[in-house]
Amino acid sequence: MEECAKEGDRQFWHRMLIRALFAQIEGEIYCMKQIVLDSALEDGAITHLRRGEIAILSEESYELKENLKVQINDKFIRLEYNMPFAFREFAHIYDIDFEVSPNRKFFEDAVRIRNQITHPKNLDDVNISDDDFSTVKSAMDWYHEEHKKTVWKDCWQIDDGQNRSNNTLNAKH
16 A cells, blocks of 8 residues: 555656646747747837748637638647747747757657646556656756757856856847
């Protein structure tokens, strides 16, 4: 009985950690996309983004209704596509060379695991194997490296012991 309780606790904390990590990632992606949209505004007009990119960054889709009014709908974008798109667009506005590294597969597998525990189809779907947890840890390491290549790339440089902001305030338009 005690072993079951310990295993149940471990499973609970693994699920909580996975959910929390993905909530953090989705929040960071949302913020990056908002920064891209804000940086594209110049005198109230979008400067360098195409309409499709604006819709994806805004997570919106549009529909013409019978009354001839345009209805704006929330658009779900799969995380495994949304994340590299947000990184690419964010890197672009700061003139950072960015390519998604080949280990993206870890992230895609981790998204599958997260989806499995948040939308279980059967009782076994809520259990996280050691291999699954290892995959999620590898994906988080990969994600944080990608994050460093974009968000933190050259944002703060050390110059004679003084921190000075570089790219964070100087997005190109």
